[in-house]
Amino acid sequence: MLDDYRLDEKKKVSLEDFDPEDTAGFASKEEVEESFEKLKEQLQDIQERLFASKTNGVLVLFQGMDCSGKDGVVKKVLSGLNPQGFRAESFKQPTSDETAHDFLWRAHKVTPAKGYLVSFNRSYYEDVLITRVHGLIDKDIAATRLKNIQHFEKMLVENGTVLIKIFLHISPEFQLKKINERMENPEKLWKFDPSDLEERRYWDQYIKAYEAAFKATATKTNPWYVVPANNRWFRDYLVLKIIVSTLNKLKLEYPQVVIDSIPKEG
Amino acid sequence: MLDDYRLDEKKKVSLEDFDPEDTAGFASKEEVEESFEKLKEQLQDIQERLFASKTNGVLVLFQGMDCSGKDGVVKKVLSGLNPQGFRAESFKQPTSDETAHDFLWRAHKVTPAKGYLVSFNRSYYEDVLITRVHGLIDKDIAATRLKNIQHFEKMLVENGTVLIKIFLHISPEFQLKKINERMENPEKLWKFDPSDLEERRYWDQYIKAYEAAFKATATKTNPWYVVPANNRWFRDYLVLKIIVSTLNKLKLEYPQVVIDSIPKEG
Numbered sequence: 001m002l003d004d005y006r007l008d009e010k011k012k013v014s015l016e017d018f019d020p021e022d023t024a025g026f027a028s029k030e031e032v033e034e035s036f037e038k039l040k041e042q043l044q045d046i047q048e049r050l051f052a053s054k055t056n057g058v059l060v061l062f063q064g065m066d067c068s069g070k071d072g073v074v075k076k077v078l079s080g081l082n083p084q085g086f087r088a089e090s091f092k093q094p095t096s097d098e099t100a101h102d103f104l105w106r107a108h109k110v111t112p113a114k115g116y117l118v119s120f121n122r123s124y125y126e127d128v129l130i131t132r133v134h135g136l137i138d139k140d141i142a143a144t145r146l147k148n149i150q151h152f153e154k155m156l157v158e159n160g161t162v163l164i165k166i167f168l169h170i171s172p173e174f175q176l177k178k179i180n181e182r183m184e185n186p187e188k189l190w191k192f193d194p195s196d197l198e199e200r201r202y203w204d205q206y207i208k209a210y211e212a213a214f215k216a217t218a219t220k221t222n223p224w225y226v227v228p229a230n231n232r233w234f235r236d237y238l239v240l241k242i243i244v245s246t247l248n249k250l251k252l253e254y255p256q257v258v259i260d261s262i263p264k265e266g
Numbered sequence: 267m268l269d270d271y272r273l274d275e276k277k278k279v280s281l282e283d284f285d286p287e288d289t290a291g292f293a294s295k296e297e298v299e300e301s302f303e304k305l306k307e308q309l310q311d312i313q314e315r316l317f318a319s320k321t322n323g324v325l326v327l328f329q330g331m332d333c334s335g336k337d338g339v340v341k342k343v344l345s346g347l348n349p350q351g352f353r354a355e356s357f358k359q360p361t362s363d364e365t366a367h368d369f370l371w372r373a374h375k376v377t378p379a380k381g382y383l384v385s386f387n388r389s390y391y392e393d394v395l396i397t398r399v400h401g402l403i404d405k406d407i408a409a410t411r412l413k414n415i416q417h418f419e420k421m422l423v424e425n426g427t428v429l430i431k432i433f434l435h436i437s438p439e440f441q442l443k444k445i446n447e448r449m450e451n452p453e454k455l456w457k458f459d460p461s462d463l464e465e466r467r468y469w470d471q472y473i474k475a476y477e478a479a480f481k482a483t484a485t486k487t488n489p490w491y492v493v494p495a496n497n498r499w500f501r502d503y504l505v506l507k508i509i510v511s512t513l514n515k516l517k518l519e520y521p522q523v524v525i526d527s528i529p530k531e532g
Contacts, residue, residue, distance in 0.1 A: 100320070100379035102425035108374045113366035135484070144424050151417035158410050159368035 001243060008223035013214040015207055015226070018172040022228040024209040029233035039240045040080060046244065049252035050115055051085040056250060057112030057161045060243060061120040063129075064168030065206060066231050067178035070121045073168065076236045077126035077243070078119055088113075103127040103145060104152050114160055124149060130211055133205045142209075153222045154176045163222055164246050166239055167210065168229040172203050268508060274489035279480040281473055282494070286437040288494040295499035304420030305506045306346060312510065314517035316381055317351040322516060323427045326509060327386040329395075330434030331472060332462045333444035334495050338386045339434065342502045343509070344385055353378075356387040369393040369411060370418050380426055390415060394479055399471045408475075412482035419488045429488055430512050432505055433476065434495040438469050 001024060007013055026032055050058065060078075062070045071101040074088050089110045098106045104124050112118040128145050131137045137145070157163055179200075184193035199206075218224040225242050267290060273279055292298055306308040316324065326344075328336045340354050355376045370390050378498050394411050394469045397403045403411070423429055445466075448458035465472075485492040493503040 057367070083333060097379060100381065101323070101377065102422060102427065104421065104425075105374060105377065108371060111367065111371065115366065148417075148421040148424065149419065151414075155370065155414040155417065158414065159370075161368065233516055 002245060003224070003226050005227060005238065005242075006223050007214050007226060008220050011015065013061035013129055013218065014194050015169065015211060018169055018226045018228065020169045020228050020230040023231050023234040026049070026237075027232060028168060032233065032237040036237050036240060039237075039244050040077075042244050043247075044080060044082075046247045046252060047081050047085055047117060049254060050117065050247070050250075051082065052115075052254050053252050054115035054255075055160070055252065057114050058117040058164070058247065059112055059120065059156070059161055060117070060164045060166065061123045061125075062123050062166050062168060063123065063210075064229065065170060065203075066174060066193075066199060067175045067182075068170045069232060069235055070168060072232065073166075073239050074119050074121060075167070076079035076232075078117075079241045080119065084158060085115060086117045086119075088119045088121065091126060102148075103149060104142065108152070111156060112161065124152075125213055129206065129209045132209045133202045142212070143216075146213060149213075150217050150219070153217065154219075157221055162246065162250065164243055165217075165222065165224045166242065167214075167224055167226050168235060169226050170229045172200065174230045268511060271491050271493060271504065271508075272489050273480050273484035273492060274486050275484070279477050281435065281465075281477060281482065284492045284494065286435050286440060286494050286496040289497050289500040290504070292500060292503075298499065300501040302503050302506060305503075305510050306343075308510050309506065309513075310346060310348075312513045312518060313347050313351055313383060315520060316383065316513070316516075317348065318381075318520050319518050320381035321426070321518065323380050324383040324430070324513065325378050325386065325422070325427055326383070326430045326432065327389045327391075328432050328434060329389065329391050329476075330495065331436060331441060331469075332459075332465060333441045334434035335501060336387070336434060336438045337499060338436045338498065339432075339502060339505050340385050340387060343499075343506045344383075347383065351381060352383045352385075354385045354387065357389055357392060357524055368414075370414060376424070377422060377427065379462075390418075391479055393442065395472065395475045398475045408478070409482075412479060413481075416483050416485070419483065420485075423487055428512065430509055431483075431488065431490045432508065433480075433490055433492050434501060435492050436495045438466065440496045441466065 004024070005018075050056065064070055064074060077087065078088065087110070094106065107120070107124045110118065128137075128142050128149070132142045138160070153163055179196055182188045214224050225238075227235055227238050227242070252255065270290070271284075293311045328339060330336055338445065344352065344354065353376070357373070360372065373386070375389045376384065394403075394408050394415070398408045419429055445458065445462055480490050491504075493501055493504050493508070
C-alpha cells in the first residue's frame with residue numbers, strides 16, 4: 001500500500017496523478033482508529049530501542065502548502081514520544097545569521113544525533129520553493145541547490161541517519177476552506193496570515209517547484225512520500241504507517257549488556 | 267610561482283614530488299621580510315572590505331602532520347586581523363555529541379558567515395586520515411567520506427564561501443627534531459604528547475591517506491596547496507601569499523552608499 005505514495009525514481013513526477021481526497025479505500029476515521037493506536041504503540045517501542053541502541057538518527061521532514069497540516073501531523077502522530085529522545089524543529093523566515101551562511105547550514109546544525117528522532121516542519125526545501133516561486137533565485141541556482149540537497153541527504157544517510165520525507169498533498173479548494181475557518185474561528189485566528197491568501201495566487205508555481213524538487217531528490221534510498229491530506233484522519237494514519245514501516249526495517253535491538261563490565265560489589 | 271604548489275586536478279598525487287626544504291629560491295627570511303609585511307597589510311585591507319561588503323565567507327583550512335606548524339602559521343599569518351571578523355577554530359578529539367552526528371556536522375556549524383574569515387586548525391579531513399590510518403574505518407567508508415567531503419566543499423563554494431586548503435609539508439627528520447625540542451625546552455614541553463612519538467610509526471600510512479585525500483578533493487575550484495614547511499619563514503610567507511592572492515581575485519569593494527537612504531535631520 002505504501003508503494004502507491006512513494007516516489008523513489010528520478011522520473012517525471014506529476015502531482016496531478018495523486019488525489020488529495022484519496023483514503024486508500026477506507027471510508028472513515030473509525031476504520032483506521034484501532035490500527036492507528038497500535039501503530040502509535042509500535043512507534044513508542046521503536047523509539048525506546050532507537051534511544052537505547054544509538055545506532056541511527058531519524059529525521060522526519062514535512063513539506064506542504066499552507067494549511068496542509070504540518071503542525072497538525074506533528075502533534076497527532078509524534079505526540080506521546082519520549083521527549084528526551086525527540087525534538088520538533090520548525091523553519092521560519094531565516095534570521096540574518098542564517099542567511100549569511102549556506103542554505104543548508106541552519107538545518108544541518110539541528111539534524112538528529114544517533115539515538116534521536118527529529119521532525120522538520122518545513123526545511124531546506126523552502127530554499128528551492130518559496131525563493132524560486134518569488135523569483136529570488138533563478139533556474140540555475142535552483143538546480144544547483146537541488147544538487148546540493150541531493151548530496152547533503154546522501155551524506156546524512158551514508159553516515160547513519162534515516163531520512164523520511166513527506167509531502168502533505170492538499171487541493172486548493174481545501175486550502176481556501178481552511179483559510180476561511182481560520183478567519184472565522186477565534187481560536188484559530190492566530191494562525192491566519194493575510195499573506196496566505198496572497199500566496200494562493202502562486203499555487204501553480206509552487207506545484208511546479210515541488211515537482212522539480214521531487215524529480216531531483218526522490219531516490220531509491222531517499223524517497224519522497226506524497227500523502228493525500230484533504231482528510232486529516234487518513235493523513236495522520238498514513239504518515240504514522242510510513243514512519244513505523246520505515247523504522248521497522250532497521251530491526252532495532254536493545255544493546256546486549258556485557259555482564260563482565262558490571263562493577264562488582266565490595 | 268603559486269602554481270608550483272597547487273594541486274587542482276584529480277591526477278595521481280605523490281608528496282615525494284614536493285621537497286619540504288624548498289624555499290622557491292629565497293635564501294633567507296630577510297629576503298622575504300619586506301614582502302611579508304606588505305602582504306600582511308594587504309590582508310588587513312582585504313579583511314576590511316570583506317567585512318563591509320559581506321559578499322563571501324572565507325575558510326582557510328590547515329592540515330599537516332604533528333609539528334608541521336599549524337598553530338604557528340595561524341599565529342604568524344593571521345594575527346593582526348580584526349577579531350570582529352575573524353575566528354580561529356581548532357578540531358580536537360570529537361566529543362560524544364559530535365561523534366553521534368555525521369562527521370561533517372561539527373565543522374559545518376562553525377563555517378564562516380558572509381563577511382567573516384575563519385581558520386580551521388585540522389578539520390573534517392581527520393575523519394579520513396587518523397581514522398583510516400588506525401583502521402577505525404575501512405577503505406570503502408574512507409572513499410564514501412571523501413565523496414561526502416567533495417560534495418560538501420562544492421556546496422560551500424557554490425553558496426559563497428571561498429575555501430583555501432593548505433597542507434603543511436614537513437619531513438620526518440624535521441618532525442623528530444621538533445619533538446626533541448619540545449621535550450627539552452621547558453617552554454615547549456606543554457606541547458609534547460608521548461603519542462606524537464607513537465604516531466611517527468604511521469608516517470607512511472599518513473602520507474598515503476593524505477595522497478588519497480588530495481586525489482579525491484583537489485579540484486579546479488577547490489585546489490589544495492602543498493606548502494613546504496621545514497623552513498618556517500618560507501612556510502609563513504607562502505601561506506600568506508596564497509591567501510592574499512586568492513582573495514585578491516574576489517575584487518572586494520566597499521559597498522556603495524545610497525545617499526538617499528541616509529535619514530535627513532529635522
